[in-house]
Amino acid sequence: MKITHVETHPVRIPAASPQFSWRAGLGGSAPDATGAVLRIGTDEGAEGVALFARPGAAAQLEELVDRVFRAELIGQDPYQREWLWHRVWELDRIEELPLPVLGLIDVALWDLAGRVAEQPVWQLLGGYRRSIPAYASTSTFATTEEFLDVATQCLEAGYAAIKLHAWGDARRDAKLCAALRDHVGDDVPLMYDGSAGFDLPDAIRLGRALTDLDYLWYEEPMREFSISAYRQLAQSVGVPLLVGETSDGAHLNTADFINAGAATFGVRASTTLRGGITGAMRIAHLADSYRLRAEVHGSDIPNQHLCMAISNTTYYESLVTSTDVRRESCVDADGLVHAPLAPGIALPAHLDYPAPLQHLVTTTP
Structure with a gap:
């Protein structure tokens, strides 16, 4: 099995209602924001996804995928999570990746493995x-x-x-x-x-x-x-x-x-x-x-x-x-x-996902 496509999909992250605050000196909850879903697919049809929900995530992740991650991932074996985890940290030496991005590919690859095995990742x-x-x-x-x-x-x-x-x-x-x-x-x-x-x-x-x-x-x-x-x-x-x-x-x-x-x-x-x-x-x-x-x-x-x-x-x-x-x-x-029961790592079902992601959204009882 080889990775054949790496995509980003923007997702609207609704603002908290009501809005809330943190301690003095820190910002509070964000208004409506555009997050992103990272989607990794293979030549055998297996797919994995991971949600990057922070404000500004869509533009940030799209730029990193287009410039860095797609070329690194395509052709790789998605089961070699350990190698790819180390590779992301190697890239971080120059890129100084945001902390949430350092684990995003790893989460998507674990999701893929769970979906293939028809087991939840835990x-x-x-x-x-x-x-x-x-x-x-x-x-x-x-x-x-x-x-x-x-x-x-x-x-x-x-x-x-x-x-x-x-x-x-x-x-x-x-x-x-x-x-x-x-x-x-x-x-x-x-x-x-x-x-x-x-x-x-x-x-x-x-x-x-x-x-x-x-x-x-x-x-x-x-x-x-x-x-x-x-x-x-x-x-x-x-x-x-x-x-x-x-x-x-x-x-x-x-x-x-x-x-x-x-x-x-x-x-x-x-x-x-x-x-x-x-x-x-x-x-x-x-x-x-x-x-x-x-x-x-x-x-x-x-x-x-x-x-x-x-x-x-x-x-x-x-x-x-x-x-x-x-x-x-x-x-x-x-x-x-x-414990979640769906295979892989389920995306949160309350978000409005674009059509290419709908089949990857699973709800758990």
């Missing part, structure tokens, strides 16, 4: 579980009262745990974290995500508050440029750190966080930011060898497959972006996400 990866609890990962709301009301709704909806994305003010965020702990009690797992909003002194100040409040993990309080800063943070606070979400280098960079003693809870794995399925599984196995967690980052179908395949992950991350809480469609009333 089963091709070995399969560890058939369901996993979801935690509510909030956007940033205006007041403490709104956060507490959202937390009540999340627990009533069945979510197993709650993670805050707060304002990016160490003192104010610490007060919010304390109010939330008092509101939900001692038995609900709570997490905090700083969205890289702090320097080391403020990260330590907030981390000590989270230690006293028994938060499960403390995530990305600083940009992930300085592993030395994260090592010092780990030595200064008791709350476990979850690291390695947005730093370049997939498992290689993750290994340095672990070696430095900075990953005291675990590390992030995801298809979007950590090198696709192949990169995420390398990270998961690396973390497992140190008896650390590899927590899957992001709400989408490829990451549902990862959650079912990775033994050392705890939750599926489900975004909650409105004060009127509605469970993500993949989360049931008991707060569980169940």
Whole structure:
């Protein structure tokens, strides 16, 4: 089997309704945007697809496919995912590819393999579980009262745990974290995500508050440029750190966080930011060898497959972006996400795909 065509198809990504915000200094939800689907086909009719959903993705991916990827992929064996994964990273040396693009071809090739085998990708990866609890990962709301009301709704909806994305003010965020702990009690797992909003002194100040409040993990309080800063943070606070979400280098960079003693809870794995399925599984196995967690980052179908395949992950991350809480469609009333059943990696069915992609959109019960 040989790859014979590599295509991009623009897809409209509807804006969130209602719109939502992140911490001070970061943008909020995007308006309607044009994403893209990468489609890889073969001389035997097998096909695989991957969605690139970020604003501006269509133009960005079309340019990269036309200039770089098509010539690299045509004529290659689509089952040689390992070789092609390494080849993309070789190209990155000159191209400085966006993080989500580094795993996009890999996701499409895993999708192709699953469709040919008539198995969901999590089963091709070995399969560890058939369901996993979801935690509510909030956007940033205006007041403490709104956060507490959202937390009540999340627990009533069945979510197993709650993670805050707060304002990016160490003192104010610490007060919010304390109010939330008092509101939900001692038995609900709570997490905090700083969205890289702090320097080391403020990260330590907030981390000590989270230690006293028994938060499960403390995530990305600083940009992930300085592993030395994260090592010092780990030595200064008791709350476990979850690291390695947005730093370049997939498992290689993750290994340095672990070696430095900075990953005291675990590390992030995801298809979007950590090198696709192949990169995420390398990270998961690396973390497992140190008896650390590899927590899957992001709400989408490829990451549902990862959650079912990775033994050392705890939750599926489900975004909650409105004060009127509605469970993500993949989360049931008991707060569980169940393993996808369709072959390959299903594209999300709610988007309006062009005709050449319609036969590749499969829904799962």
